[in-house]
Amino acid sequence: MRSKSNEFQYLEVLNERTKLTVRERDALNACQKGYGGEVYLDQAVQLVAQGADSVWDDLNLNYLGQRIQIDKLLQIGSTLYLIDVKNYHGHYTYRDRTWYCNGKPTTHSIFNQIDRAHDVLARILFEQHVNLQIVKVLVFLDSTATIDVQEQTGIVTKYLWDFCDWIQKILRENRDQLQFLGNWQKVLQPYVAEPYRQPEDFTANPQRPLRQGIVCPKCFGNQWNAKRYFYACQRCGFCQTKEEAYVRTICDYGTLYFKKELCQRDLQAFLGDEYSSKYLRKILCRHFEWFHETGWNSYYLNKGVRFEDWFDEKMGYFQDVRRRIEWKSSPN
Ligand SMILES: [Zn+2]
Structure with a gap:
């Protein structure tokens, strides 16, 4: 594709x-x-x-x-x-x-x-x-x-x-x-060269407010009913696993701020306080490439593209996680 x-x-x-x-x-x-x-x-x-x-x-x-x-x-x-x-x-x-x-x-x-x-x-x-x-x-x-x-x-x-x-x-x-x-x-x-990128990322536009948190890929709402393993969108009912929702959001942050490395502090601000910092750290360690550390902050490699591109080769993994969760949440 x-x-x-x-x-x-x-x-x-x-x-x-x-x-x-x-x-x-x-x-x-x-x-x-x-x-x-x-x-x-x-x-x-x-x-x-x-x-x-x-x-x-x-x-x-x-x-x-x-x-x-x-x-x-x-x-x-x-x-x-x-x-x-x-x-x-x-x-x-x-x-x-x-x-x-x-x-x-x-x-x-x-x-x-x-x-x-x-x-x-x-x-x-x-x-x-x-x-x-x-x-x-x-x-x-x-x-x-x-x-x-x-x-x-x-x-x-x-x-x-x-x-x-x-x-x-x-x-x-x-x-x-x-x-x-x-x-x-x-x-x-x-x-073969990297595809063209515009010269400035979203940092050049600091006054503009952004909708925080995990955004629904279907209706762009950001209010969720949180279950143990997944989130259900309050507006349209779309469900996604917690793991994928965090990973997608980190990729979206990376796409907007493609000139910056990924750092937990910035990602937490992008997500908002109601999202777990412990889980964010776990997801960063599990799926993103550690880059370097200064003081208290760990930095991860930013590919600057969305989930579908970034995790192109790991789609099978996320599909398995989805299937496991459907099995766990089914009444039988
Ligand atoms: Zn929705």
Whole structure:
């Protein structure tokens, strides 16, 4: 499953704990739409491109200080499709080397990002003697947007619905050809970079009040009926194990304050006094990586992402805990 961008995760936590500004609301909507479209594209490609040699989603590369982000790379035979997903609305025309949006010239070129990504990718593959032809493909998610490219650009532009047909056709045509098994993924590995992060975390915004405590992932309420092993949301009835609720909240704190290490004192302030400091310490020791200690404070490593990403590899554990608790709390 594709990860949500760092910005998306940050805005989600912020939205659950405070009122967003208009700009943040717009940014969150754009993230939701973009991510939804990318996931849809992933699923579509997974269905139609089963004969593809290899796929790499959401790739960040750093080559000699140049950072690029690629939505999807798809290898079919000796061709590598460099796919960039766009979530544009309105009417776009490209003529005389200029983009027009609803008739007005724009300074922003829709081709910039994919051209830069192509140049870096081509350079790395060339230097490492990987002989793959790169084809640039822009996929537009919004079927009501019109994209009118009136001259040769060397970039394939497709809507999501015709992209799938197009890929399927290419796969059919390549089916009987000798498959080219390249080592392009191994060659790119040394250049893989951390995904982009905004420069400031929530520390830069100290005046804004945040809803304290464990927040319900379903209704964003923070009032719970506490049982021995789990919490039940007073507003919507959603239940989660105590252990997962604490871990999720620590991750949410880490997402908002991604520049800070995790420290028990700050986490206790984020949770509020009614939550047990003894249990918080136990959870930190059990699930988080100890970093260092100064005076009375222990510091833990902050990955700066939400529970689903942070504990991606431990989901089985949390599912087991859930199952055990359902068994314990069942009347039989
Ligand atoms: Zn709820």
